[in-house]
Amino acid sequence: MDKSSHKFLSQLPAPESPPGLEDRIIARVRLASLRGLYARLAFSIAGCTAGIVYLAIESGHILMAIQQSAAFNILPLAYTDPDIVFGNLQDTLLGLGESIPFGAIALGAGLLFSTICAVEFAVALFHAKHRPATLITV
Amino acid sequence: MKKHMSEFIKSKAVMWVLICLAGIVVLAGVFQLGVSIGERKSRHFNRWFENYGRNFGPPGIMGRDWRRDMMNAPQPFGRPMLPGGYGVFGKILSADGNRIVIQGQDNVEQSVLITTSTAIRIGNYEAKIGDLKADQNVSVFGRPNDQGQIEAKLIRIMDSRAK
Numbered sequence: 640m641d642k643s644s645h646k647f648l649s650q651l652p653a654p655e656s657p658p659g660l661e662d663r664i665i666a667r668v669r670l671a672s673l674r675g676l677y678a679r680l681a682f683s684i685a686g687c688t689a690g691i692v693y694l695a696i697e698s699g700h701i702l703m704a705i706q707q708s709a710a711f712n713i714l715p716l717a718y719t720d721p722d723i724v725f726g727n728l729q730d731t732l733l734g735l736g737e738s739i740p741f742g743a744i745a746l747g748a749g750l751l752f753s754t755i756c757a758v759e760f761a762v763a764l765f766h767a768k769h770r771p772a773t774l775i776t777v
Numbered sequence: 778m779k780k781h782m783s784e785f786i787k788s789k790a791v792m793w794v795l796i797c798l799a800g801i802v803v804l805a806g807v808f809q810l811g812v813s814i815g816e817r818k819s820r821h822f823n824r825w826f827e828n829y830g831r832n833f834g835p836p837g838i839m840g841r842d843w844r845r846d847m848m849n850a851p852q853p854f855g856r857p858m859l860p861g862g863y864g865v866f867g868k869i870l871s872a873d874g875n876r877i878v879i880q881g882q883d884n885v886e887q888s889v890l891i892t893t894s895t896a897i898r899i900g901n902y903e904a905k906i907g908d909l910k911a912d913q914n915v916s917v918f919g920r921p922n923d924q925g926q927i928e929a930k931l932i933r934i935m936d937s938r939a940k
Contacts, residue, residue: 707883712866712916716933723896723918723931730920730930734863736814 680760686753701743709738821862824925832888860885862921872909888926899934
């Protein structure tokens with residue numbers, strides 16, 4: 640290293656971070672993570688609420704669709720009369736396809752998914768608030 | 778050049794394009810399946826509707842006005858509940874020769890045709906056409922025909938007291 644470079648480098652401030660910079664970065668990360676968790680929790684709760692409200696309004700119709708579905712009658716026949724049910728597999732599959740209450744199943748799956756997500760995010764938020772260090776991995 | 782191609786094929790963009798294409802193919806397949814099943818169901822309902830008088834007599838004769846019932850029927854998820862053509866499960870309203878009329882769980886009558894290949898069973902035993910009587914609960918599995926009927930492949934009598 641020549642003299643001029645040495646002189647130049649000696650004039651620079653010491654290579655230390657300003658006081659409190661690390662804390663400020665961690666606080667920013669924590670805030671961003673908390674906001675993300677709150678947003679996800681809000682979306683999950685909104686989905687869950689929407690599903691429950693729809694279920695409450697349409698519960699009678701949905702229950703009726705399930706009760707009237709022939710799929711739940713075809714399935715036991717597969718156990719009692721497998722020779723005929725599996726011997727006519729195409730008809731069995733078409734019968735199941737036309738009678739399975741897909742709407743009710745989709746609603747149930749959506750409701751279950753959003754509930755699981757809401758619980759998951761609520762737990763993550765709880766941990767994040769009580770153990771800030773976990774936020775780095777959230 | 779070969780190395781370039783190999784890297785291109787392994788790139789994330791190509792992978793995502795392939796995933797998207799596979800997703801589109803799966804969605805299109807499921808959509809087509811839904812359309813096909815819906816079309817079959819509608820066709821059976823149309824034939825059931827057109828042959829109602831021949832299969833069941835004039836509307837109202839069996840104690841119900843099916844037109845009014847269909848109009849007033851609740852429609853879960855905004856879709857009308859059409860009677861299925863591959864099975865009916867309910868009570869026998871009438872048994873006449875090789876044809877029985879069943880009131881399904883949806884309260885819609887279905888005409889079931891018994892052919893020589895129809896298996897009629899109760900418990901572990903084979904039954905005869907004569908064992909089918911009004912007010913019995915039965916499970917019918919079959920295939921829709923051009924007359925809006927169900928050609929039965931299996932009729933299982935559910936009433937244990939029937940035999």
